[in-house]
Amino acid sequence: MREFRKADRLNDVHYEVRGPLLDEAERIEASGQRVLKLNIGNPASFGFRTPQVVVDTMRDRLSDVEGYSSSRGLEEARQAIFDYESGVKGIPNVRMENIYTGNGASELINLVMTALLNDGDEILIPAPDYPLWTAAATLSGGHVVHYLCDEQSNWYPDLDDIRSKVTARTRAIVVINPNNPSGVNYPPEILQGIVDIAREHGLMIMADEIYDRLLMDGKRHTSIASLAPDLFCITFNGLSKSHMVCGYRIGWMVLSGRIELGADLIEGINTLSSMRLCSNVPAQSIVKVCLGASISSTNDYLVPGGRIYDQREYIYNALNSIDGVSVTKPDAAFYIFPRLDVRRFGITDDNQFALDLLRRKRVLVVRGTGFNWPAPDHFRIVYLPDIDTLRQAMEALADFLSDYHQGA
Ligand SMILES: Cc1ncc(COP(=O)(O)O)c(C=O)c1O
Structure with a gap:
């Protein structure tokens, strides 16, 4: 039978919706273990709800x-x-x-x-x-x-x-x-x-x-x-x-x-x-x-006492207190992009870093080169999960990095 191949124009297109890292995360979950997912910017996955007035408006308008x-x-x-x-x-x-x-x-x-x-x-x-x-x-x-x-x-x-x-x-x-x-x-x-x-x-x-x-x-x-x-x-x-x-x-x-x-x-x-x-x-x-001016929507999440603000404060401080990690404080959204001391950890491949972290600690992050960053020295965290989950993830990351050396 004739094989069906993707168009040549897709050969240079890299967009990691799927990939070995996510396959591995799914395999781990299928084996009954929990993966701490810090990889997706989808608020609904972390208990954030659409304002009721928005849901009601769409329902009322459907016909x-x-x-x-x-x-x-x-x-x-x-x-x-x-x-x-x-x-x-x-x-x-x-x-x-x-x-x-x-x-x-x-x-x-x-x-x-x-x-x-x-x-x-x-x-x-x-x-x-x-x-x-x-x-x-x-x-x-x-x-x-x-x-x-x-x-x-x-x-x-x-x-x-x-x-x-x-x-x-x-x-x-x-x-x-x-x-x-x-x-x-x-x-x-x-x-x-x-x-x-x-x-x-x-x-x-x-x-x-x-x-x-x-x-x-x-x-x-x-x-x-x-x-x-x-x-x-x-x-x-x-x-x-x-x-x-x-x-x-x-x-x-x-x-x-x-x-x-x-x-x-x-x-x-x-x-x-x-x-x-x-x-x-x-x-x-x-x-x-x-x-319209009538709903404040996410505004309450973004001020002290709100989830996004408090989670940002937590993740920023937690990351900066890990030896070999440093990070710039974000002003907006719910992403943070920490730097790894690649010399200290011997990191030459950030995909391997993310895979090792996932396999050893069941924490899922996205490698920096996935964002077209040219060096293997960053990764991205989505800090939408609640502080308890973030704390578990940061303790696991600190423990992982305490003796990580790539290739060792
Ligand atoms: C910078 C940026 N632009 C665009 C999008 C896609 O947004 P939409 O859901 O409107 O397609 C995203 C989604 O994460 C994003 O981070």
Whole structure:
């Protein structure tokens, strides 16, 4: 019989939804042992619930959202997105026809990469990144050039590194702010620096701001598009994390600034948007209530006494007290990206590190190179589990590292 092989274009696409580490975790669980999972950013897996008003709104609306919507999305959802991105976030020159809803921000990131990139076009994406960006750009034939975020400077993008990597083939700069996996929120000066580089070289800016409503310590989020009225920008956002509705699948993108520069690209975006008919309409029906001022949603989690805040304090202190581990304090979301002293532990392969930790202590983390970080010296923890679970995991990690030497 003829074998069916995946398309060649997938050969360089790395996106670790599955893989040997998760297979191993499942094998351990199937043998009846508990795995402490610090690997998935899915609040529902850790007891966080969707606000009742959101569930009720979707239930009440189900009978009038049975059909396809316009391919960009329901007018009422896009009006709420307009009010938020233009009114609250100050993004300039947003028009209703340039707002699109999607089945999560993920669908729209893939869609824009397909619409934008020709084979070999370069796109600047941060390292570390949320790896969907690199995978989607690569799948579309783009050549991903990673610019460094600098751990010594609070994980802010290294502007000199960005500048040195712009070439005649560069089309766009991607900014993930607040960042997954570092959890850091960028100050306006850094964003302004990126805008200046984009302006100098005629690049478009794509901003993934899905964590902009999950800030702690009174920090404020600046949307990079609000600093760039004279550039063509696309801002991605969604409700998955801010309203604990990852499974509903609702996100959006907003085109802004000098829209006319993107006229041809927009034609391509509209074709692709129509080809998927529309995004999940019941999920669009909650946008208005979620972005309206009436529910505080996750805000209570993000202040002292709230789960995300307290868990961050715990994990940050616990990690920094382990010999050979150091970490920058995150401002946002629920991720932390610790550094390992690779000399001390003899680490040359972070996949092996994660596998050894899983096998010996049944703690599941994601290796740093999974986020396109170039060295095997980091790993990511999702600190959504409660403090008791985090404490068990940190005690296990400290014990594991007390005598770990890779290859020994
Ligand atoms: C930075 C970032 N962007 C986008 C997404 C995907 O979001 P959505 O659920 O809206 O597809 C995630 C999910 O973890 C993320 O961390």
